[in-house]
Amino acid sequence: MKIDFLDRYRKRVEQTLWVLIIYLGITVNIIHLEPIVSNRLILDVLLVIIALYTFVYYRYIAPRVNTPVIMLVSTTIFLGFSLMVVFLSGGFSSIYYGILYGALLIGATLIGSQALLTLTGMIALWILVQYFVGSSFGLASIDPLWQLIGRFTELSVIAFILYGSSKEINARMFEQQLTEDEKNKLRETVEREKNIIGSIEDMVVAIDIHGNIILTNTSFQKFIGKSADEMMGTYYQDVFTVHKCYMLGERKDIVDILESERNTLLPKHTTEDEEVEYKLESHKDSKLVEFTVSPLHDADSNKEEGIVVVFRDVSEKQQLELMKLDFVSMAAHELRTPITTIRGYIHALKEEMWNELEPDKRMYINRTEMAALQLVTLVENLLSVSRIERNSFTVETRETNWVNFIKQKVEEYEPRAFERGLNMTFVEPETDIPMAIVDPLRIAEVINNLLNNAISFTMQGNIEVSIEHDMENNMIVTHVKDTGQGIPEDAQNHLFEKFFRVSGTLQEGSKGTGLGLYISKHIVDMHYGHIWVQSKLNEGSVFSFSVPSINNIEIIRKFEEDRLQLKFNHHK
Amino acid sequence: MKSILLIEDDVFIRDLYIRVLKKEAGFDIRVAEDGESGLKEVEDRHPDLILLDVMLPKINGIDVLKELKQNTDTKDIPVFLLTNLGQRSIIDQAFSIGADGYMLKARLLPNEIVEKVTNFFANGKPDDDMLQSGI
Numbered sequence: 001m002k003i004d005f006l007d008r009y010r011k012r013v014e015q016t017l018w019v020l021i022i023y024l025g026i027t028v029n030i031i032h033l034e035p036i037v038s039n040r041l042i043l044d045v046l047l048v049i050i051a052l053y054t055f056v057y058y059r060y061i062a063p064r065v066n067t068p069v070i071m072l073v074s075t076t077i078f079l080g081f082s083l084m085v086v087f088l089s090g091g092f093s094s095i096y097y098g099i100l101y102g103a104l105l106i107g108a109t110l111i112g113s114q115a116l117l118t119l120t121g122m123i124a125l126w127i128l129v130q131y132f133v134g135s136s137f138g139l140a141s142i143d144p145l146w147q148l149i150g151r152f153t154e155l156s157v158i159a160f161i162l163y164g165s166s167k168e169i170n171a172r173m174f175e176q177q178l179t180e181d182e183k184n185k186l187r188e189t190v191e192r193e194k195n196i197i198g199s200i201e202d203m204v205v206a207i208d209i210h211g212n213i214i215l216t217n218t219s220f221q222k223f224i225g226k227s228a229d230e231m232m233g234t235y236y237q238d239v240f241t242v243h244k245c246y247m248l249g250e251r252k253d254i255v256d257i258l259e260s261e262r263n264t265l266l267p268k269h270t271t272e273d274e275e276v277e278y279k280l281e282s283h284k285d286s287k288l289v290e291f292t293v294s295p296l297h298d299a300d301s302n303k304e305e306g307i308v309v310v311f312r313d314v315s316e317k318q319q320l321e322l323m324k325l326d327f328v329s330m331a332a333h334e335l336r337t338p339i340t341t342i343r344g345y346i347h348a349l350k351e352e353m354w355n356e357l358e359p360d361k362r363m364y365i366n367r368t369e370m371a372a373l374q375l376v377t378l379v380e381n382l383l384s385v386s387r388i389e390r391n392s393f394t395v396e397t398r399e400t401n402w403v404n405f406i407k408q409k410v411e412e413y414e415p416r417a418f419e420r421g422l423n424m425t426f427v428e429p430e431t432d433i434p435m436a437i438v439d440p441l442r443i444a445e446v447i448n449n450l451l452n453n454a455i456s457f458t459m460q461g462n463i464e465v466s467i468e469h470d471m472e473n474n475m476i477v478t479h480v481k482d483t484g485q486g487i488p489e490d491a492q493n494h495l496f497e498k499f500f501r502v503s504g505t506l507q508e509g510s511k512g513t514g515l516g517l518y519i520s521k522h523i524v525d526m527h528y529g530h531i532w533v534q535s536k537l538n539e540g541s542v543f544s545f546s547v548p549s550i551n552n553i554e555i556i557r558k559f560e561e562d563r564l565q566l567k568f569n570h571h572k
Numbered sequence: 573m574k575s576i577l578l579i580e581d582d583v584f585i586r587d588l589y590i591r592v593l594k595k596e597a598g599f600d601i602r603v604a605e606d607g608e609s610g611l612k613e614v615e616d617r618h619p620d621l622i623l624l625d626v627m628l629p630k631i632n633g634i635d636v637l638k639e640l641k642q643n644t645d646t647k648d649i650p651v652f653l654l655t656n657l658g659q660r661s662i663i664d665q666a667f668s669i670g671a672d673g674y675m676l677k678a679r680l681l682p683n684e685i686v687e688k689v690t691n692f693f694a695n696g697k698p699d700d701d702m703l704q705s706g707i
Binding site: 326339340348351376383394 | 659677681
């Protein structure tokens with residue numbers, strides 16, 4: 001509802017007009033009627049009643065009775081009534097009063113003011129009442145000072161009540177009745193705008209100055225997992241938060257961005273600052289985002305009403321950034337591609353030509369195959385070592401049935417051992433072995449490494465795998481015992497170092513990378529376990545390592561702490 | 573006859589797998605060199621299985637996977653990641669988007685891949701070692 005300058009002006013004029021006319025009307029009327037009605041008190045009371053009636057009419061009756069017909073009827077009644085009174089009281093004995101009354105009537109009709117017309121009627125009613133009351137009472141005149149005071153009282157009361165109801169009157173006077181057509185157009189526009197906002201992929205939310213949500217779009221609703229109605233009017237921090245995550249070294253300052261931005265209410269764009277990330281978090285999800293904050297202004301008063309925030313999901317961008325930053329991963333990928341090709345085609349050659357090849361040619365192919373496989377292992381080992389060195393080697397632990405796990409591994413390697421004329425067995429544990437808390441993928445690397453080594457370093461004989469429950473320390477110990485060549489004592493001290501290799505005869509194609517035990521040790525360390533060897537030259541070796549059981553509350557707590565620490569460092 | 577769509581940009585590797593999957597195992601094989609044409613192939617005719625590389629030009633495999641799994645038409649087509657990327661975070665991300673399995677190319681010979689695919693069609697689910705994430 002737009003009120004332009006002229007209309008505002010008109011409103012003021014009208015209000016002033018009322019007050020003036022009433023005042024003058026009263027004054028002239030009193031002068032005229034004084035001989036008839038001297039008791040000012042009765043007049044005052046009557047006036048207040050009439051003014052109250054006007055107030056009641058506009059505040060309560062008129063808003064409920066909104067039809068043009070009723071308005072027309074009431075206007076006619078008042079108009080008619082006024083004219084009737086004029087005739088009944090024998091016309092206007094005072095010319096001034098007549099002029100004023102006439103002016104009021106004409107003016108009201110011209111402006112089209114329902115209010116003024118009503119008021120005119122009120123005054124007519126008042127005159128009529130005075131006429132009857134006055135003629136029956138015939139009271140003496142009272143002190144002029146009292147008259148003055150009385151007059152001011154009347155004025156104030158009327159002015160006050162009229163001012164109070166002027167808003168209602170104003171509304172009724174300037175009310176725009178929308179036609180059915182206009183209503184439809186409005187509805188269409190609102191729907192269309194809702195659709196536009198709804199189809200924006202970025203997440204949009206508007207918040208008022210008190211921090212309550214006043215608008216959300218579909219993307220935002222999807223992210224939060226709530227409907228528009230559920231979120232409307234709620235305090236925004238109950239629904240989501242935006243944090244700034246610093247990635248500089250160990251600093252983890254988390255600042256509630258919107259809280260600080262909201263207070264300044266300035267348009268703000270987040271920059272692609274490599275050192276800062278913003279995280280949008282709800283009860284069920286979180287995303288890395290870039291966002292823009294813009295102030296909301298009230299269309300009419302230009303007062304700041306709140307802010308609109310638009311979030312853009314950049315977690316993907318982040319992920320790809322990660323891929324680029326991690327040189328070793330990229331290098332590993334690049335290395336693996338030609339290795340895949342080599343292995344694949346050599347194998348294909350073998351398949352298609354095996355029968356046509358002489359034994360020594362077959363050997364060429366076999367050795368190429370083995371070398372290619374070594375490359376695969378080497379790349380993986382290099383990746384692991386690089387992660388270990390960078391302290392970004394992660395361990396995700398869960399409850400694992402240790403006995404089954406080891407049994408399965410032995411079954412897996414048994415054929416390989418058999419191929420080399422070795423006997424690999426799993427010794428059933430005598431006591432009950434509890435569940436272990438390990439990262440199955442990582443710990444598998446350890447057992448793979450030990451079994452591989454056992455096979456490689458044993459020319460003949462047996463490999464025995466057994467499990468023991470160390471109840472005192474709540475650990476589970478696994479032993480891999482072989483009847484191989486054993487390890488010299490001076491070598492035993494360096495066994496778990498990078499690139500350390502024991503010299504001596506090995507199974508064909510089992511040179512290894514010298515990294516296996518180094519990586520295994522690290523994995524076991526990350527499980528808060530131990531790995532060690534007992535060996536005597538020519539008598540074989542026993543490699544043992546321990547992992548925590550589910551009863552090891554202390555280590556489980558440590559795993560939990562590591563996990564939380566990881567969450568903080570995740571956005572590094 | 574089951575149809576497989578292979579999305580792989582390296583021509584040597586692509587030929588290697590086509591050879592084995594088509595000749596040896598008799599699957600109906602279609603190929604795409606990148607994510608975009610891969611998605612188009614899926615649209616033209618839904619395959620019974622998609623073998624998806626991750627490091628692809630233009631759109632990467634993870635985005636292709638997202639597209640496939642977010643679209644009600646295609647979200648039920650099984651997708652195996654067939655890649656040389658072993659990064660745990662990426663593999664985990666893929667599984668959370670809805671990947672059905674993961675195979676490290678360098679670790680497997682083509683015939684081993686065929687075996688896993690055949691097992692999948694026979695059992696209705698991938699082998700256990702295909703559900704683990706990488707290093």
